[in-house]
Amino acid sequence: MRLVFWAGFWTFILDQASKYLVVHMLDLRTLGELDVVPPLLNLRMAWNTGVNFGLFSEHGDLLRWALIVLALLIAGSVLWWVYRDPPNKLGMASAGLLIGGALGNVVDRVLYGAVADFLNMSCCGFDNPYAFNVADIAIFVGAFGLIMWGGAKKPS
Secondary structure, eight states, rough: OOOHHHHHHHHHHHHHHHHHHIIIISSSHOOOOOEEETTTTEEEEEEEOSSSSGGGGGHHHHHHHHHHHHHHHHHHHHHHHHHHHOOOOOHHHHHHHHHHHHHHHHHHHHHHSSSEEEEOBBBTOOOOOOOHHHHHHHHHHHHHHHHHHHHSOOOO
């Protein structure tokens, strides 16, 4: 379980530090956008009040608090799952990534009322209109890892 904790801890720290750097130090919330290595990597400020890709963002505070509760329930459920049915090290690290990412986005919703998304990547003539953050990457990689290296128990 230590691996879950440390993977989650460092994921959370990296996510929040990157958001602090981009939102406050680079002041991307005022600038709006900053080209880093165009078109491969750009910083584009987007405040996501909804679910993925801003879906259901028109539902305001009710959705905000529902998503906070949902993320906490998912993080708690994943923690309970890996405690009850411990996977291998890759599965434990994946659980930590997912939990750390989920908690990073929860902190955003509490502090800002929305998730701070800022990474934008395009390539090869495709202009990607969406932005994401370190927590989103960790959640995706963590969920994929849990699918691949989840619990050790076999279904009966």
